[in-house]
Amino acid sequence: MKRFTLNALAAAAACLFASSSFAAATIVIVNGDPANIGFNDPTVVAPVGGNTGTTLGVQRLNAFQAAANKWGATLTSTTPIRVLATWEALTCTSTSAVLGSAGATEVFRDFAGAPQAGAWFGKAQTGKLTGADPDAGSADIRARFNINLGSPTCLAGSPFYLGLDANHGTAVDLVTVLTHEFGHGLGFQTYTNGSTGAQLDNTPSIWDFFLKDTTTNKLWKDMTAAERAASSLKSGKLVWNGPIANSYVNTVLQQGAPALTLLSPASIAGSLQVGSASFGPALSSPGMTGEIMPVVDTAPNLGLACGPLSPLNAAAVNGKIALVDRGTCAFTIKAKAVQNAGAIGMIVADNAPGSPPPGLGGADPTVTIPAVRISQEDGIALKVALAKRTRLHSNVFANLGVNLALRAGADLAGRLLMFAPNPYQGGSSVSHYDVSAFPNLLMEPAINNDLTHEVTPPNDLSFPLLRDIGW
Known part of the structure; x- marks a missing residue:
């Protein structure tokens, strides 16, 4: 020993x-x-x-x-x-x-x-x-x-x-x-350095046998230090792979979570984390499905939508979900610009690294279309998929709403999301459940006012995770 x-x-x-x-x-x-x-x-x-x-x-x-x-x-x-x-x-x-x-x-x-x-x-x-x-x-x-x-x-x-x-x-x-x-x-913690990925004495924690990156499909125990450091920043893509804790997801977590669900093409299909807007209609189920088209109104290839859209942009987003870039003007101004051009929804791609994407602030009672923010990383990937488009069609379809296939705090496979914000938060990242969990869980990185003193289902998921690691 x-x-x-x-x-x-x-x-x-x-x-x-x-x-x-x-x-x-x-x-x-x-x-x-x-x-x-x-x-x-x-x-x-x-x-x-x-x-x-x-x-x-x-x-x-x-x-x-x-x-x-x-x-x-x-x-x-x-x-x-x-x-x-x-x-x-x-x-x-x-x-x-x-x-x-x-x-x-x-x-x-x-x-x-x-x-x-x-x-x-x-x-x-x-x-x-x-x-x-x-x-x-x-x-x-x-x-x-x-x-x-x-x-x-x-x-x-x-x-x-x-x-x-x-x-x-x-x-x-x-x-x-x-x-x-x-x-x-x-x-309820890893002894591996999440910021650098370095294992303690070159040995993984028992925690690392259950921490999984869904973008590489690797467990932390099988990664290099560099891969672990990168994985610790992948909000929405770092999950707990333990069977006991995940078996209680449907018992404890609320059905449905705000999401941008990419439907086609199949190569990009999946659910993206979103920040909801404080203006416009609340996201709901079954949500709103449509084709995504970008606004391109400034060089180099930015779609700021800070004023009335050009005829070409207006024709492109009419009846579609408009993708715009964060920056220069208020989110409500962007929403009103694409709404006036006939868009049925708005996606704001962040202009700085960071995840999960925060909400969209502001107030305008005349905005009647749903709007969300996605991370810069997801925005870049979405723009790559939209690059092969015609003037009026992209063939990239998505649903903007509450995805009932998700549980609040879990991925589409029913695995609990772990806290992996970008930038890294020392003392919080990796060794907590994600803040998207609802009802709020005891082992999130911040103490919420609605928590009980319970650690077991149906109120909480703290003890089931400890059972996964051998308690």
């Missing part, structure tokens, strides 16, 4: 608090805070939302205990899982903040009972699989949480809500944040 230490553990006087003894796994919170700080803060507070603590420190500990109990009642392990936790000043401004972070302290490979040879497993999972703590001198998970949240200089007015009932209002629900971060520490 080989071990690799990921985090140095802080030296601290530690108090231990165990989760419910009736749980299928015992999760122990190790209090690493000094006197009068964090868990030891003696500030008197009133009980809130089922949290009966009467000091700030005790209420914080009770929230930790609730999250530990939720995972403890869900997991199966005879080896106690220890979480070394502290309250610290983390990065924040008056309008944004790092809420917290957590991850495995050590990883292990090629141990007796490992379900996959040549793969890194986090310490907590290694203890579950071997039936013994592989390093009794270290905690399994290291967790840090923002002690300044809600202060004037740290996400002002949005402190942690310490109640246990999810009735957090405009505050940040601490139990939700904790449940999310504990999920990372339990194994």
Whole structure:
């Protein structure tokens, strides 16, 4: 068995608090805070939302205990899982903040009972699989949480809500944040560097055996470092290939997702991610099907559509879906220009790298056609398909609407989408579900207000993914 230490553990006087003894796994919170700080803060507070603590420190500990109990009642392990936790000043401004972070302290490979040879497993999972703590001198998970949240200089007015009932209002629900971060520490992460593609000690994480790029049809474990780095930027094309998590897609995720579905020619058929417009009619099902034609009104081969279209452009887009380029003028002006020329819909190709494509902002009640934005990469590929066109026809057909063949947060094959934005987001990319999932999932990169404290179907897909990697 080989071990690799990921985090140095802080030296601290530690108090231990165990989760419910009736749980299928015992999760122990190790209090690493000094006197009068964090868990030891003696500030008197009133009980809130089922949290009966009467000091700030005790209420914080009770929230930790609730999250530990939720995972403890869900997991199966005879080896106690220890979480070394502290309250610290983390990065924040008056309008944004790092809420917290957590991850495995050590990883292990090629141990007796490992379900996959040549793969890194986090310490907590290694203890579950071997039936013994592989390093009794270290905690399994290291967790840090923002002690300044809600202060004037740290996400002002949005402190942690310490109640246990999810009735957090405009505050940040601490139990939700904790449940999310504990999920990372339990194994909801890769130990491969997603930005560079470099594997830890030239060995893939167990995560990489299930992470798949649908453009190359390769798993991360089989890629070069350069291929993994490129794959980490392919929003909508990086999926989870685990059979257990994907088996619950239809149970948890909403049917239908906004999409531009290319229908023909067969060589380009598929579904593209879109950013919806705040103006015009909402996308719907069965949507609107039509032929795509580009607007070309400025050199070099740009279609800005910032004014009335020329007669040639107007004839080309009449009765069709107009493809225009982002830039120079408002999206509503572009939409009104192609609508006045007879277009039945509008696609805006982004003019800068980045994915997923953001929405189209603006307001104009006189716009009556649907409009979406696609990424620059998808726009370039679409223009290549449109290059062999006549003045009035391209023979490139698409549906603009809500694709009921998709689940919100999954691809057409029913595989969960993973978070792979361009540019890369350190600490978020690859090791989260994609933000397109709906209902929102606990293990997305941002905490959403509508989340419950559940980690299992029909409410959530956190635990099914952990089952794929061997929990």
